[in-house]
Amino acid sequence: MKNIPNIIVSRLPVYLRALNHMQTQGQQTTSSQELGEFVSVSAAQIRKDLSQFGEFGKQGTGYSIAFLIKKLGEILKVDRVWDVAVIGMGDMGHALARYQGFTNRGFRVAMVFDNNPALIGKEVGGFVIQDAKTMLEAIRGAGIKIAMLTVPAAAAQEVADQIIEAGVKAILNYAPISLSVPAGVKLQYTDPAIGLQRMTYYLE
């Protein structure tokens, strides 16, 4: 497979979410123009991005939404269900364990961990909070490749090192700190301050 620029890959989930929304509204086809307006990307960029992966639409008739959802799901490998571990069961961990937005989008929370004795053994969103001491073995045993990290900044790098040792290949980091990960491990930041700082540039 040819090497697709990271920036293109990063836009596909946004297209997919918009298409799912259109489908929910009963819509069956869309155009690069309409999709572009929906996600604030130019129609030309959308056509260019999608053309990296093949021919998805016909000139004049637009895209079949169901077909495009199927194809994007395959490309992004979310046409399956990935088990995800949540490490750190503070407020954000609780929110993630109970998050309703993973359904039909390729993920399910499979296990949750914390190192706080007051939390270990408690139930959140149908999960029993497991002792972080057992994390390495549990994640390795279950073959989990994806983790969401919501531990305090001071602990984040150490926990990241541990879960990578356990076999995790993709980390969504909520801790407000930059992490170092080895080549072959993907890292995404979901830091509300970053999201806000991306907009203040444009404010008066």
Add this chain to the structure above:
Amino acid sequence: MKNIPNIIVSRLPVYLRALNHMQTQGQQTTSSQELGEFVSVSAAQIRKDLSQFGEFGKQGTGYSIAFLIKKLGEILKVDRVWDVAVIGMGDMGHALARYQGFTNRGFRVAMVFDNNPALIGKEVGGFVIQDAKTMLEAIRGAGIKIAMLTVPAAAAQEVADQIIEAGVKAILNYAPISLSVPAGVKLQYTDPAIGLQRMTYYLE
């Protein structure tokens, strides 16, 4: 001011976070090489991005971290403190109201809202949850320009319309749904499923 591509602006907060981290570690200078490795961007890209805004480093001696933090803060307009409203006090709203990662990064939560009678009047993270019915007036009265939206998907567009009417110009959307906003309003999505879908493409 010249028109800086959105994609460059979106990388600056990531550089800023990395620089703050280096400074916390007692470091005083860095190079585009080192910073690039830290944030998984090429050194050439970092030099190119920063050169959009002026001369920030000297050939051979690298960047002063304190100077670069100051400059990026000015560029991103986070050299001040923006008041932010949180709409929706479910798990995610609670997490945001108590989030420790805004300090010194340009933001403070100023007010929080929900429409659930069981939540209105309760205190979370030092804030009294206000009735969403009073949201429009309260946000307008306080001149708040930034909101974080953590309401259910079905309510998100209606709430977005209301806070935009109240004067909000930047929305960080946690609801798992695409929103339509008028020109001049900035929108960022912070959707964990999107963060995860940006990585699964690369997993085996």
